[in-house]
Amino acid sequence: MAHNIPADLKYTKDHEWAKIEGDVAIIGITDFAQSALGDIVFVELPEVGKTLSHHQTFGVVESIKSVSDLYSPLSGTVLESNNDLVNAPELCNVEPYGNAWMIKVKLNNQSELNSLLSASDYQNFLSSL
Amino acid sequence: MSLQKTSLHEAHLSLNAKMAPFAGFDMPLQYSSVKEEVIAVRENAGVFDVSHMGEFFVTGPEAIKFVDFLITNDFQNAELKKAVYSPLCREDGTVIDDLIAYKLSTEKVLICVNASNIKKDWDWINSKLGKFNCTLTNMSDDYSLLALQGPRSEALLKELKFNLPVDFPYYSIAELPHSGESIIVARTGYTGEDGFEIFSGHGFAKKLWSDLLSKDVKPCGLASRDVLRVEVCYPLYGHEINDNVTPLDSGLAWTVKLSKENFIGKTVLNENKPKYQLVKLSLERGIPREGYDVLNENGDKIGSVTSGTMSVVTGKGVALALVEKDKAPKDKKYFINIRNTKYEALYHAKAFVNGGHK
Numbered sequence: 001m002a003h004n005i006p007a008d009l010k011y012t013k014d015h016e017w018a019k020i021e022g023d024v025a026i027i028g029i030t031d032f033a034q035s036a037l038g039d040i041v042f043v044e045l046p047e048v049g050k051t052l053s054h055h056q057t058f059g060v061v062e063s064i065k066s067v068s069d070l071y072s073p074l075s076g077t078v079l080e081s082n083n084d085l086v087n088a089p090e091l092c093n094v095e096p097y098g099n100a101w102m103i104k105v106k107l108n109n110q111s112e113l114n115s116l117l118s119a120s121d122y123q124n125f126l127s128s129l
Numbered sequence: 130m131s132l133q134k135t136s137l138h139e140a141h142l143s144l145n146a147k148m149a150p151f152a153g154f155d156m157p158l159q160y161s162s163v164k165e166e167v168i169a170v171r172e173n174a175g176v177f178d179v180s181h182m183g184e185f186f187v188t189g190p191e192a193i194k195f196v197d198f199l200i201t202n203d204f205q206n207a208e209l210k211k212a213v214y215s216p217l218c219r220e221d222g223t224v225i226d227d228l229i230a231y232k233l234s235t236e237k238v239l240i241c242v243n244a245s246n247i248k249k250d251w252d253w254i255n256s257k258l259g260k261f262n263c264t265l266t267n268m269s270d271d272y273s274l275l276a277l278q279g280p281r282s283e284a285l286l287k288e289l290k291f292n293l294p295v296d297f298p299y300y301s302i303a304e305l306p307h308s309g310e311s312i313i314v315a316r317t318g319y320t321g322e323d324g325f326e327i328f329s330g331h332g333f334a335k336k337l338w339s340d341l342l343s344k345d346v347k348p349c350g351l352a353s354r355d356v357l358r359v360e361v362c363y364p365l366y367g368h369e370i371n372d373n374v375t376p377l378d379s380g381l382a383w384t385v386k387l388s389k390e391n392f393i394g395k396t397v398l399n400e401n402k403p404k405y406q407l408v409k410l411s412l413e414r415g416i417p418r419e420g421y422d423v424l425n426e427n428g429d430k431i432g433s434v435t436s437g438t439m440s441v442v443t444g445k446g447v448a449l450a451l452v453e454k455d456k457a458p459k460d461k462k463y464f465i466n467i468r469n470t471k472y473e474a475l476y477h478a479k480a481f482v483n484g485g486h487k
Binding site: 038039041042044060062063064065067 | 439
């Protein structure tokens with residue numbers, strides 16, 4: 001099945017995406033992730049002000065039958081958590097790159113951006129699974 | 130060891146089902162969405178391939194007497210053509226499996242057992258046969274089993290020329306001729322809805338599967354089956370019941386008929402003081418999962434969640450849990466620990482969802 005992989009985003013092998021806007025990253029899960037999880041019914045996100053290190057668990061996403069940790073693709077401080085998503089987790093299935101963004105993070109280590117995958121790298125990674 | 134395949138394996142792959150190993154079989158977890166599959170069964174009709182389950186036949190003059198001795202529920206006094214749900218226990222009262230025994234005739238009983246326990250049950254039952262005048266046959270590889278579940282099920286079978294008995298209530302069984310073979314239709318299931326389980330040869334099952342799909346019956350996988358059974362609070366072997374608990378520990382006292390003359394486990398169960406109690410809990414927010422701790426108001430662990438899921442019907446996280454009987458709070462104030470946060474649970478005296486079966 002073909003999955004939507006917007007060209008302007010960065011990705012991780014844990015199936016998170018990051019949109020980089022200066023020193024802020026907007027983070028969510030990919031179309032592949034939501035499709036693999038199925039009906040998403042619960043999202044737990046961190047409080048504003050929390051400091052996240054690279055690859056640290058920042059929340060969970062649950063489908064009817066499964067629980068998955070969310071890993072921060074970058075280190076920084078949480079500026080905003082998407083409360084609308086907490087109240088309507090099914091948005092993850094509908095628009096994973098839009099209204100289902102999860103957190104906004106103020107980055108504290110720009111060099112980590114090099115560790116992220118481009119859209120084509122992520123596409124190749126998915127093909128290899 | 131490679132995974133076994135049911136006769137419908139190809140059909141599952143062609144529907145792009147998400148497959149997973151279960152009890153040694155490569156089984157469909159879900160086809161479309163778990164939510165849609167649950168709703169189809171509650172409101173319309175869904176079909177499950179449960180061919181992995183085991184079928185044993187007990188035949189001969191003492192078939193009924195033997196089955197009645199094996200199980201804790203009353204089989205002797207069940208009417209002909211009726212089904213009886215029962216635990217199968219050891220002498221010490223612990224549960225080997227739970228099963229449905231079908232009284233096909235005075236000398237023929239069908240026992241349907243969990244796939245994961247086929248060998249364990251087979252060995253146990255054989256070891257108890259002794260002087261009973263009957264014969265055991267394991268037909269698990271020869272039968273396919275489809276479960277058609279949901280309010281539209283009866284109408285669908287009639288459309289497909291199943292000559293069901295006029296009087297055919299829930300928990301009964303019939304042997305029917307259909308398309309030149311003899312098939313077994315039981316009005317049973319694991320969803321709480323009206324429905325049928327159809328035991329047949331593999332070719333018949335493949336044809337029935339495609340006939341049902343062509344009538345817009347939703348193919349449903351093991352994931353939705355589990356949500357459906359948790360919603361109506363049916364126990365599952367390996368979760369609410371297992372080798373270490375008795376039926377009295379897990380809410381199944383109604384299946385233990387101590388008034389029966391004799392059955393395996395009677396002596397112990399007669400004097401048994403249950404250690405555990407099965408409770409039904411739901412959460413306003415959050416989803417309880419198997420293995421999560423159940424706490425009292427002080428935060429002490431008093432038990433564990435044995436099955437947990439999001440209920441599609443109620444939209445709430447729901448759980449079945451075994452708690453230590455002497456620690457169960459009198460005021461029914463239970464809490465569940467989710468990722469080190471204590472969530473207050475709502476105690477339910479009845480099932481989360483009322484199935485529609487008659």
